Amino acid sequence: MDKGIPKNILITGGAGFIGSHVVRRFVTKYYDHYNIINLDALTYAGNLENLKDVEEAPNYSFVKGDIAHSDFINELFSKHKFDGVIHLAAESHVDRSISDPVSFVRTNILGTVNLLNASLQMAKDNPDFLFYHISTDEVYGSLGKEGFFTESTAYDPNSPYSASKAGSDHFVRAYGATYRLPYVISNCSNNYGPNQFPEKLIPLFINNIIQNKPLPIYGDGNYTRDWLYVKDHAKAIDLVFHRGKKGETYNIGGFNEWKNIDLTKLLCRLMDKKLKRQEGFSEKLITFVKDRPGHDLRYAIDATKINQKLGWEPSVTFEEGLEKTIDWYFDNQEWLDHVTSGDYLEYYKRQYQA
Ligand code: NAD
Ligand code: TYD
Numbered sequence: 001m002d003k004g005i006p007k008n009i010l011i012t013g014g015a016g017f018i019g020s021h022v023v024r025r026f027v028t029k030y031y032d033h034y035n036i037i038n039l040d041a042l043t044y045a046g047n048l049e050n051l052k053d054v055e056e057a058p059n060y061s062f063v064k065g066d067i068a069h070s071d072f073i074n075e076l077f078s079k080h081k082f083d084g085v086i087h088l089a090a091e092s093h094v095d096r097s098i099s100d101p102v103s104f105v106r107t108n109i110l111g112t113v114n115l116l117n118a119s120l121q122m123a124k125d126n127p128d129f130l131f132y133h134i135s136t137d138e139v140y141g142s143l144g145k146e147g148f149f150t151e152s153t154a155y156d157p158n159s160p161y162s163a164s165k166a167g168s169d170h171f172v173r174a175y176g177a178t179y180r181l182p183y184v185i186s187n188c189s190n191n192y193g194p195n196q197f198p199e200k201l202i203p204l205f206i207n208n209i210i211q212n213k214p215l216p217i218y219g220d221g222n223y224t225r226d227w228l229y230v231k232d233h234a235k236a237i238d239l240v241f242h243r244g245k246k247g248e249t250y251n252i253g254g255f256n257e258w259k260n261i262d263l264t265k266l267l268c269r270l271m272d273k274k275l276k277r278q279e280g281f282s283e284k285l286i287t288f289v290k291d292r293p294g295h296d297l298r299y300a301i302d303a304t305k306i307n308q309k310l311g312w313e314p315s316v317t318f319e320e321g322l323e324k325t326i327d328w329y330f331d332n333q334e335w336l337d338h339v340t341s342g343d344y345l346e347y348y349k350r351q352y353q354a
Contacts, residue, residue: 006035006059010082012067012115013046013089014038017196018134020050021234022086027054029238035059037080040089041066041107049335050195067111070118077118083126086241087115088134090168093199094161098293101160108164109171116175123181131183132241133172137226137253137299138162139187148302149187151249158294176247184244186236189253189301193230193321194328197339201225202322205264206329207336209271209282219291221261224298228254229321232314239310253301254314261286267322274326 014023015038027036040046042064054060065072067089089111091097091104116131123129140149141156155170157163175181192202205215236252244250258266268282275282306312316324329336 006033007083008037008080009034010037010039010076010080010085012039012085012087015040015042015046015048015050015062016088016092017045017050017193018191018230018233019088020047020195021193021230022088022237023051023060024054025234025238026086027057027060031057031059035061037061037063037082039063039065039067039076043091045092045197047195047197047335047339049338067114068106070114073114073118077122081125082119082122083128084130084132084241085115085119085122086132086134086237087112090165091161093197094138094159095199095292097159097161097164101164104160104164105167108161109167112168113171116171116181119181120175120179123179129182130241130246131172131175131181132237132244133169133183133185134237135169135185135187136162136165137187137189137251137301138296139166139169140299142296143298143300145298148300149251149253150302151187151251151305158296162296182246184240184246184248184250186240186244186250186252186306187301188233188236188251189226189228189256189299191228191230191233193325194332195335196230198336201260201263202227202267202325203329205267206271206326207340209268209285210275210329213285214287215264215268215282215285216287216289217260217264218289218295221259221264221288222297223260223295224257224300225260225263226253226255226257226300227263227318227321228252228256228314229316229324232316235315236306236310236312239312240306243310245309250306250310251301251303252306252312253303254318255301255303256314256318257298257300258318266319267326270319270322270326274330 013019157166
């Protein structure tokens with residue numbers, strides 16, 4: 001990579017789960033190539049504790065702000081003249097989207113369009129500018145028992161979350177077609193790993209097992225997800241940002257499908273081992289509860305394109321990734337206590353008033 005003047009790269013949502021891994025990777029790996037500006041509104045899901053180890057790095061800065069505020073976004077872009085944007089900021093939890101769809105439209109669609117508008121000027125001034133939109137496989141809707149999502153699968157979202165992500169993907173493509181904005185999009189399967197907020201299945205269940213609380217399985221538990229370790233997603237984002245073909249989409253997934261009930265039983269076994277509990281102890285916490293409305297039956301990504309074109313493949317098996325994740329939550333009980341008590345939000349809100 002050319003060592004010249006460092007480029008200014010905006011990462012949105014960098015205080016969140018996946019964003020914090022992407023920020024860390026880019027700040028450390030490209031320390032003399034990029035200035036990383038992390039823009040995050042610090043909602044309930046944003047936590048600067050995720051980035052403690054890089055916050056003093058000279059090529060890193062944090063800006064608290066809301067992507068849904070267009071004036072603020074335009075000012076930020078004029079100030080930093082970004083060379084590239086990696087856009088992860090989003091409302092990301094399906095259950096919340098069912099009770100509050102408007103917040104998802106606001107952040108995921110309006111926020112994305114504000115970033116796209118501000119990016120147009122950057123692209124005019126800099127032929128190398130790139131807008132990279134991070135999306136989800138949930139835009140494709142639900143698979144039956146067979147088959148995989150490919151890059152040409154038609155969009156068919158079922159939840160307000162996936163509908164808002166599909167909307168934002170469409171806007172990115174439309175800005176490419178209409179205004180010639182250089183972009184790439186990637187659609188990834190379910191992530192797990194350190195720093196994930198304990199509302200999503202894996203961290204919620206780890207936390208509940210530690211606390212001896214019920215593990216609420218929606219419906220019959222036969223719903224299937226394709227799980228990917230978050231650091232492997234960050235590695236894929238690095239590759240797509242640097243080597244992805246402009247105007248194209250890349251699907252990212254681990255060829256790692258699990259029915260929720262089987263995953264939960266595996267997690268219970270690993271947790272019993274970790275907690276030195278009798279085998280079968282944690283499984284007794286499993287409780288079948290009312291199903292999620294519009295619950296997609298199965299997601300599974302065909303990741304052939306990114307594998308063949310960019311040479312990406314996952315680096316850990318599911319069991320290895322789960323063990324690393326469990327170890328991380330055990331070693332970071334304080335993080336878990338903070339995010340479940342909400343104390344960290346008050347602290348950082350006071351520190352970074354918008
Ligand atoms: P997350 O909820 O952990 O983090 C989202 C971050 O965005 C938080 O730090 C939050 O403070 C910030 N944010 C929310 N609204 C904002 C706003 N209006 N302005 C600025 N910042 C705002 O989410 P995540 O799981 O890390 O997901 C990151 C991205 O990856 C999302 O775009 C999501 O759709 C996508 N994705 C997630 C998964 C997954 O399994 N988690 C899978 C595929 C794709
Ligand atoms: P989740 O982690 O919310 O991700 P997504 O809905 O984006 O796939 O859920 C993963 C799967 O686990 C999904 O099929 C819903 C199910 N689930 C439960 O059965 N119980 C729970 O408490 C949660 C949070 C999810």
